Amino acid sequence: MVYYKEPDHELAENIIRIQKMEQYFDEVTEAVNSNPNLIQNDVKIREKLQELIDYYESDLWLQDYECDERGELPKDLNRGILSEDGLYNLLCEVKFLGVIENELG
DSSP states (O other), X not given: OOOOOOOOHHHHHHHHHHHHHXXXXXXXXXXXXXXXXXXXXXXXXXXXXXXXXXXHHSHHHHHXXXXXXXXXXXXXXXXXXXXXXXXXXXXXXXXXXXXXXXXXX
């Protein structure tokens, strides 16, 4: 007999959030690398940057990171956003460019 196991709702939320933040990370990184002025002039890029900052400064990044460390995430999930230095380095680079003023931890 096979029992159906309900998908873990919290894990599904983590995966959706990681995918969204990964996409934002890639888009902001591309903007920084190709044309840093986009960050100051493109409202959508600035909104994505702010979401990345909010994510990094909240407990959500750490929760997602710990979920990854426990091996709970699918192996094929892109998770560059969860590297220990990737997001921090991007935010420092953006701060260096004078786009954001808030202090990063």
